[in-house]
Amino acid sequence: MFTGIIEATGTITQLTHRGEDIRLTVDTGKLDMSDVELGDSIATNGVCLTVVDFSSGHYSADVSAETIRYTGFADYQVGSRVNLEKAMLPTTRFGGHIVSGHVDGVGTVSAIHEHSNYVEVWVQAPDELAKYIAHKGSITVDGVSLTVNKVDGATFMLWLIPHTLQETIIGTYKVGTKVNLEVDVVARYLERLLQGDQAAQPHKKDISMEFLAKHGFAKR
Missing domain, CATH: 2.40.30.20 (Elongation Factor Tu (Ef-tu); domain 3)
Structure with missing residues (x-):
């Protein structure tokens, strides 16, 4: 951890x-x-x-x-x-958020804008991770605990202070840089919890007429 x-x-x-x-x-x-x-x-x-x-x-x-x-x-x-x-110790100051070290996907730096006292970095995440990325939520980028400042679809924005840029490799990012992403583990558990009893059912990849009708895409 x-x-x-x-x-x-x-x-x-x-x-x-x-x-x-x-x-x-x-x-x-x-x-x-x-x-x-x-x-x-x-x-x-x-x-x-x-x-x-x-x-x-x-x-x-x-x-x-x-x-x-x-x-x-x-x-x-x-x-x-x-x-x-x-890895953290029980006595470690918990300055970031819970990070498991299990990467969920690879994102791409899509834009970088320099301001007077911070740098604005936009990252394009894989579409399947978009639902886990929330405004003011936490995300891990190449191992760095960061706060999401804006979200636009599967793209999110970070405000990075000079200290972060100096003490991590983020200061070397360019448009097109690939980055490891780990979403907040709490979001992962909540998704599973909300499935309720259905979580115990085997995952079915086939889409049936019953499935379509249940979700409003077809008439029964």
């Missing part, structure tokens, strides 16, 4: 392909590794990865084909910078 408050930025120094998976090595920069142990979790651009090797200045983790498929890791290269956050 994480909070979305980035502790450091790191740099990918090695990518080793192992079949469909990748062994990733990250230079951790100023991240304090003194309390890290094998098996610990480190959010890397918002993706929860398990430490399989480490030193005072690096860690390695295995990235599965499933993770590569649903995150921006497919485009990462040696030299790519990443946001880093170690």
